[in-house]
Structures are given as C-alpha cells and as structure tokens.
Amino acid sequence: MVGGWLVIKGWYDMGTIMLFTQLQNGVRNMFAAMGHYITDLQTSLAGGRRVLEILDAPKEPERIALPAAPAANSAAVNLDAVTFAYNGGEPALENVSLQVQPGETVALVGPSGGGKSTLFKLLLGYYLPEAGAISVLGRGLNQYTLRELREQIAYVPQISYLFSGTIAENISFGKPGASKEEIEVAAKAAYAHDFISQLPQGYETLVGERGSHLSGGQRQRIAIARAILRNAPLLLLDEATSSLDTESEEQVQLALSRLMEGRTTLVIAHRLATVQNASRILVIAEGRLAEEGSHQELLEAKGIYRHLYDMQFEEDLQSAG
Known part of the structure; x- marks a missing residue:
C-alpha cells in the first residue's frame, strides 16, 4: 500500500518499488535461514570435537602389562x-x-x-x-x-x-x-x-x-x-x-x-x-x-x-x- 501511494505521488517509479520489495524479501529470508545455519554450525563443531578427541586419544599398547604373572592352568x-x-x-x-x-x-x-x-x-x-x-x-x-x-x-x-x-x-x-x-x-x-x-x-x-x-x-x-x-x-x-x-x-x-x-x-x-x-x-x-x-x-x-x-x-x- 505504501509503495502504491509513493508511485501515485510520483516520488518513485514501479520498477524501484519492485526492486525494493525483492531486496526486502531476500534480507528477511537470509535472517530466517541464519538460525538454521547457526544450529548446523554448532552440530558440526560438536562432531568435529568428537573426531579430534578420537584422533588425540592415546594409542593402545601393543601388549598388556600385568601386575603379576598368571599361574599355568587349563581354564578358559x-x-x-x-x-x-x-x-x-x-x-x-x-x-x-x-x-x-x-x-x-x-x-x-x-x-x-x-x-x-x-x-x-x-x-x-x-x-x-x-x-x-x-x-x-x-x-x-x-x-x-x-x-x-x-x-x-x-x-x-x-x-x-x-x-x-x-x-x-x-x-x-x-x-x-x-x-x-x-x-x-x-x-x-x-x-x-x-x-x-x-x-x-x-x-x-x-x-x-x-x-x-x-x-x-x-x-x-x-x-x-x-x-x-x-x-x-x-x-x-x-x-x-x-x-x-x-x-x-x-x-x-x-x-x-x-x-x-x-x-x-x-x-x-x-x-x-x-x-x-x-x-x-x-x-x-x-x-x-x-x-x-x-x-x-x-x-x-x-x-x-x-x-x-x-x-x-x-x-x-x-x-x-
């Protein structure tokens, strides 16, 4: 309504009003999507931290060191x-x-x-x-x-x-x-x-x-x-x-x-x-x-x-x- 009134008054032409409307929609959509992007970023960062924790974990020893030697027996x-x-x-x-x-x-x-x-x-x-x-x-x-x-x-x-x-x-x-x-x-x-x-x-x-x-x-x-x-x-x-x-x-x-x-x-x-x-x-x-x-x-x-x-x-x- 405001755009139509501005055109009637001769202050702006129809093309300018259409361009402004498209830009406004684009900005609104950008801010609406930003929340989703932030959530995805947080999820990705959490996943990345878990990967780094695994990569930084100490390597398992090749052999197991026991405090005492087991006695010989036939038990499984x-x-x-x-x-x-x-x-x-x-x-x-x-x-x-x-x-x-x-x-x-x-x-x-x-x-x-x-x-x-x-x-x-x-x-x-x-x-x-x-x-x-x-x-x-x-x-x-x-x-x-x-x-x-x-x-x-x-x-x-x-x-x-x-x-x-x-x-x-x-x-x-x-x-x-x-x-x-x-x-x-x-x-x-x-x-x-x-x-x-x-x-x-x-x-x-x-x-x-x-x-x-x-x-x-x-x-x-x-x-x-x-x-x-x-x-x-x-x-x-x-x-x-x-x-x-x-x-x-x-x-x-x-x-x-x-x-x-x-x-x-x-x-x-x-x-x-x-x-x-x-x-x-x-x-x-x-x-x-x-x-x-x-x-x-x-x-x-x-x-x-x-x-x-x-x-x-x-x-x-x-x-x-």
Missing part, C-alpha cells in the same frame, strides 16, 4: 586376586578370583554397579588390573597382543553398534573378506535371514546411522550373526536382551542359544530367569565375588541371589496383575 578364563579401580577411585573389582572351564556357560549377576561389566572390560584389554593376574585360553593377557586377544573373543553388548553401511558389511565385520555364502549361513544361524530376505534390497539394505533403519531385535540379531561369523572360542554377552520387547527377546534368545553352542560363554544378565540353566552363577556385588553356585543352590542359600530373585518375582506378579 582365569582371574587370580584381581583388583581394579577407575581413575584411582574406589575399587570396581577387589581381590576377585574365579575360573571358567572350556565349554562352560557362567552367568554373572548382581546389583547394578557391582563390577560385572568392568570384568568384561578387563578381559577385552580395555583396562589393566592394578593387582592380580588374568589369563584367557591358558595364556596370560601379557602373552597376547591386543589384536590377538580380541580375535579370541566375540562380544555382544546390550546395545550393539552398527555402522552406516549395508547389512552384509555389518555382518562381515566379524570376519573381513567373508563370502556371501558365509554371511548368509551366519545370518540363518542368528535367525536374521528371514527378515533380511523380506527387505527390498536384502543384504544390501543400508542400516542407517547406528542401525536406525532397523528395530532393536533386528539390530541384535545382526550383531549375533557377526559374532557367529567371527567364530571365536570365548563369548561375552552383556545383557544382550535386556532392552528388547518380549517378542524380540524370544527371537534373540534363540539366536544366542545357537551362538553359545560349543563355546565358553560368560553372560551378564539382569533378568535371572534367563540364566537359570547356566553351568554356574556368580554373584558379583560391591566389586567382590559374593556367591557362587547353581540356581537352586543359590536360592537355598538365601543370600543376595535369593533377594534379587524374590524382588523380580514380585515385579513379574505385579506386571501380570
């Missing part, structure tokens, strides 16, 4: 008076000794923060014990390079990491250079082949960042297929089904049963019902090995395990009611 896993603390704090594990025999399935249970996941991190060489000795498959950790050690272990965490590639690439990460046939055999053993075959691109389907295009159960079965393909003699399962719904948990449990066949397996579990058939159950509490035995033996002992079992039984009754 042996911890001898192991103590560990994070950054000089309270011990996460204190004077823990245990043995797992070849082919045995041993469950680790106990209150949160008791030291179960820390034990796995020590076995994988992520941290070094402050005291004691550790051996895997009859060899002290100091007799392995980190690469050799981790080649002996298949690890399935609670939330498995999938990188932004195809399903086939994610499975073959367990064995670089694996053939298409080997990948499919592993997927079938993990009960993943059926859902993969129903996808439009099959094994060439892109999983998205961290597997965002797949459900939690599908991601776990791909991780299990990866572990099957790896074919390592020692298997570590860290609450591999705790974040899944009931239907997905049943499918993943079937896949885990196939994976555990013929392997030495350590299982961290929150739901005690999933480990009742383990060869042995170890209760880790406050960084110590508090109890050990079969499901029935620990129930009869009426200690920490019995307390945890009764709590979960009550929760299940309330949920059912």
Whole structure:
C-alpha cells in the first residue's frame, strides 16, 4: 500500500518499488535461514570435537602389562586376586578370583554397579588390573597382543553398534573378506535371514546411522550373526536382551542359544530367569565375588541371589496383575 501511494505521488517509479520489495524479501529470508545455519554450525563443531578427541586419544599398547604373572592352568578364563579401580577411585573389582572351564556357560549377576561389566572390560584389554593376574585360553593377557586377544573373543553388548553401511558389511565385520555364502549361513544361524530376505534390497539394505533403519531385535540379531561369523572360542554377552520387547527377546534368545553352542560363554544378565540353566552363577556385588553356585543352590542359600530373585518375582506378579 505504501509503495502504491509513493508511485501515485510520483516520488518513485514501479520498477524501484519492485526492486525494493525483492531486496526486502531476500534480507528477511537470509535472517530466517541464519538460525538454521547457526544450529548446523554448532552440530558440526560438536562432531568435529568428537573426531579430534578420537584422533588425540592415546594409542593402545601393543601388549598388556600385568601386575603379576598368571599361574599355568587349563581354564578358559582365569582371574587370580584381581583388583581394579577407575581413575584411582574406589575399587570396581577387589581381590576377585574365579575360573571358567572350556565349554562352560557362567552367568554373572548382581546389583547394578557391582563390577560385572568392568570384568568384561578387563578381559577385552580395555583396562589393566592394578593387582592380580588374568589369563584367557591358558595364556596370560601379557602373552597376547591386543589384536590377538580380541580375535579370541566375540562380544555382544546390550546395545550393539552398527555402522552406516549395508547389512552384509555389518555382518562381515566379524570376519573381513567373508563370502556371501558365509554371511548368509551366519545370518540363518542368528535367525536374521528371514527378515533380511523380506527387505527390498536384502543384504544390501543400508542400516542407517547406528542401525536406525532397523528395530532393536533386528539390530541384535545382526550383531549375533557377526559374532557367529567371527567364530571365536570365548563369548561375552552383556545383557544382550535386556532392552528388547518380549517378542524380540524370544527371537534373540534363540539366536544366542545357537551362538553359545560349543563355546565358553560368560553372560551378564539382569533378568535371572534367563540364566537359570547356566553351568554356574556368580554373584558379583560391591566389586567382590559374593556367591557362587547353581540356581537352586543359590536360592537355598538365601543370600543376595535369593533377594534379587524374590524382588523380580514380585515385579513379574505385579506386571501380570
């Protein structure tokens, strides 16, 4: 309206008013987009900082230095008076000794923060014990390079990491250079082949960042297929089904049963019902090995395990009611 009045008065011609209007729109759009640019810049800077943190991280040592030499034994896993603390704090594990025999399935249970996941991190060489000795498959950790050690272990965490590639690439990460046939055999053993075959691109389907295009159960079965393909003699399962719904948990449990066949397996579990058939159950509490035995033996002992079992039984009754 103002522009029309100015033209009528003869102060400006129509071309000038049109040019001004276009410039005004351009400036307004520029400021509107600036907020998006600032957000993108902040996201990029945060991502750049994370990349630099990884690049600046100290290189892992080629070999693991142990405070003490492990005694010779035939156990698949042996911890001898192991103590560990994070950054000089309270011990996460204190004077823990245990043995797992070849082919045995041993469950680790106990209150949160008791030291179960820390034990796995020590076995994988992520941290070094402050005291004691550790051996895997009859060899002290100091007799392995980190690469050799981790080649002996298949690890399935609670939330498995999938990188932004195809399903086939994610499975073959367990064995670089694996053939298409080997990948499919592993997927079938993990009960993943059926859902993969129903996808439009099959094994060439892109999983998205961290597997965002797949459900939690599908991601776990791909991780299990990866572990099957790896074919390592020692298997570590860290609450591999705790974040899944009931239907997905049943499918993943079937896949885990196939994976555990013929392997030495350590299982961290929150739901005690999933480990009742383990060869042995170890209760880790406050960084110590508090109890050990079969499901029935620990129930009869009426200690920490019995307390945890009764709590979960009550929760299940309330949920059912």
